[in-house]
Amino acid sequence: MKEAMTSVDIRYIVKELRELVGARVDKVYHEGNEIRIKFHKAGEGRKDLIIEAGKRIHLTTYIKEIPTPTSFAMLLRKHLGGAFLSGIEQHDFDRIVKLSFRDYTLVVELFGKGNLVLVGPDGLIIAALRYEEFRDRAIKPKVEYKFPPSRESPLEVSWERFRELVASDDSEIVRVLARKFSIGGLYAEEILLRAGIEKGRKARELTEDELRKIFETMKGLFSAPKRPSIVYKDGQMVDVVPIELKWYDGYERKYFETFSEALDEYFGKLTVEKAKAEKTRKLEEKRKALEISLERIREQMMAFEEEAKKNQELGDLIYANYSLVERLLEELRAAVKKLGWEELERRVEEGKKTGNKAAEVIKGIHPSENAVTVEIDGKAIKLYLNRSLGENAELYYERAKRAKAKLEGARKAYEETKIKIEELERLIEEEGKKVGVKKLERRKKKWFEKFRWFISSEGFLVIGGKDATTNEMVVKRHMEENDIYCHADVYGAPHVVIKDGRKAGERTIFEACQFAVSMSRAWGQGLYSADAYWVYPEQVSKKSPAGEYLPKGAFMVYGKRNWFHGIPLKLAVGVVKYEGDELVMCGPVDAVKAHTNRYVVIRPGDLKKSELVKRIKKILEGWGYKVPEEDLMAILPPGGGEIVEVVG
Known part of the structure; x- marks a missing residue:
């Protein structure tokens, strides 16, 4: 990886x-x-x-x-x-x-x-x-920064220099390429794969034509068109690359529009997993210890179960063979009394050698325990000569009882340990969710969101510039013959365009002019009203009067201007649905009101813009909308303000 x-x-x-x-x-x-x-x-x-x-x-x-x-x-x-x-x-x-x-x-x-x-x-x-x-x-501080010594660049190396560096080297060609051109093993192998040269061949053994083929392939590879992807094997990420590589033919790939997106997905997931592992490390260690304990308890349970079963069977075996066991106990007691333990053991061993069936029944003699192990129905059972048949049977039943009690205790411990593991797993999952890395989910922005914008109450898109660059773009790139151009009678005001505005009614044109004055410097100056006008696109030109120069973002307006006087500076902020997305919009109150029943009305005021943003953000969150502060900062007018009304 x-x-x-x-x-x-x-x-x-x-x-x-x-x-x-x-x-x-x-x-x-x-x-x-x-x-x-x-x-x-x-x-x-x-x-x-x-x-x-x-x-x-x-x-x-x-x-x-x-x-x-x-x-x-x-x-x-x-x-x-x-x-x-x-x-x-x-x-x-x-x-x-x-x-x-x-x-x-x-x-x-x-x-x-x-x-x-x-x-x-x-x-x-x-x-x-x-x-x-x-x-x-x-x-070190106050020391001149020096770059480390550079190696040959595969992009700039000449054919003559390439041949000089490679042709006389006694190493494998794949190692020579990776080492001398700082391209790493993967790209060295990719070059040789594309060139059809065996990577293990010695560089000095290659012909002039083969070297030339490698050189041209290398140059072509690093000029290949970008096609970023993450490479997977068996569902696991193994690499992230900016171009298509033959080396990964047969692997699963996920393609991205940009290499940054691919790198972010790749390293971002590694970062999250690393952060989760660090966050939950101690809990994971506890879980591992409990899992080891659980396995040990499980093994004990099996042993207790086996012990209980075995002793229960031996107790039952004594009663099932009552006459035989009674006779064996009597004969063994008499033999020990008459012969003693040593002589009994000697005679049993001799009897086994001669095939004596009575001797073959005896499997072990235990003088210290006053007991003899005999085989009954294929099972070995130790009989105690100082105990009666019932006492012998009861001894095995008691052992079975104790084993069963231990088994119940082990089962209880097993269930308690399982509960502890499940609780730890829940805690691990919760801690993992609390990990200090979050992914900013950003939808792809619409083309007009790089400008100031709003949707009029009649459904027309209105855009305006934010600075000299975007003002230039609004007029030169996006204003068309069927649009309407609006401008506030304020120095440095944005250029505002109503898309398809020739079809718009006076209501939309007034809203666009109100937008123009509200997004101008008049807002920051604390004015409550200003004038604005509208004209047709053909009246707007970059051509300046003789002897004058128009700076970036400035245009001349010729002909009759259609005025609105004393337009109030007032806007509203709300979340509206447009082209399948929910967008936070700042525009004239009537325009916002037409598209949502929840909005915040603002006007110029003494509240700093940053504080105004925080307050609007909190109101929107109360309505269930999570809007980043930078998004609100981008759509609000320049300067401070105040909240006049909250509707909804």
Whole structure:
């Protein structure tokens, strides 16, 4: 089972993670070898990047609860908090990833024990997960960060250099590829499988054509299209890979849209299982001890049952052969009185040698116990000469009784132990549910959720920009000739578009204009009303008057504007059903009211936005809706507010 990402894995994941560029660091969490960076990406919301030193880096939905930040987490928050990710790249073809921020670089080492190193703008180390010294470099504060010596990259190596490195080596070709190009055994075997070369052949014995075939196959493999999957064998995960591998032909596979999703599913499940094991370790040890005890009790029960049965049968045997046993007791008593134990034993042994049937009945003589073991009906039974027939029988019945009593005690102990095991299993299951790792279940967001949006009371979709980038997208990418464009008479207000708006009534157009003023800076300024207008798409242009420049997100509006004056800044928040999903929506009160009978009415106020979010979240939870705070933060207008009314 894979425990750490390879250089090939890192090559593919870094390509995906470049979509994070431009995201802002919200929080940093640290526990053990793991760092989780909670990013916020404009238009997309929360993104959690998990980094486990020496093992992995990818986006995750498995969130570990870490109540108290460590000193390392606090240091990273101090330097990276609020910073924007400006770049992410793999160093050469090594298991090293560099996350670049404005003034800092976070170097992620995914080889060996691994490390995370924060490097300042001067190239000096500010802090690291662990401080170490090597022959050629040191990880210490105020020391220049140096990368470890690199090996040949299979992506950049030339044919001449490849031949030079491989052709003269006396090792097996699979080992040469894995060692000299840092690709690991799996990919070395995959290359040779695709090239049709036996992996055990010596590298120096390969022909020029065979070497060329391996070289071209290697280049092609690492340029293969991405097709992430988790590989299973007998229902158990064995690997997670970014591309299709012939090596795993015949294995069960589960495919994913992104490599991050595959890695998250793979390592996330391992993390949960590890956390569960740690959480329930002591309980599991108790259960194991009880299971051993249960098996021992079961064996005792079998022994007691056998003992009771045996003694009961021997007691019954005495009475079933009453005359024979009575005669044997009388004859044996007389023989002992006349001959003594030693002479009796000698005569019995001689009789057995001559085939004397009376002697053959005697199986053992026990002078110290004043007893003789005889065979009756094929069973050996010890008879005590100083006891009567009834006393001998009663002796066996008493033994059977004691064995039965012990058996009942053992059965009771067995049932009690089973109950204890069942109780422990229940506790283990409950503790497992309490494990400090939870999976954020995120539905796939609809295309319009990257913008501000609402569904009008007449059922029309209305979208608006959040910033310069999304404002540009709303107009240039999503506004079509059948739409309506709305804008507040406030500097920096969002561009708002009613999709298919030419079919909309005045009610929808008014709601869109109210949305435009409420989502503008007027809200943060505490205004209670503002003006807005609407026009047709052909009146909106990026073409500026001569000598003027329009910045990103700005447009010119030409021709007649249709005004609404004194529009109140008031919105509502509720959960609505749309296109098969339940979505939390913030829009004009009439619009929200048309789609749900439970909603919270808000207007500009002195309550901080973060506190307003918490209060709305609590109200929604009371109605049975679990809405993440970041989702509410994304849909509410900029600035503080207050709750005017709670309906429902």
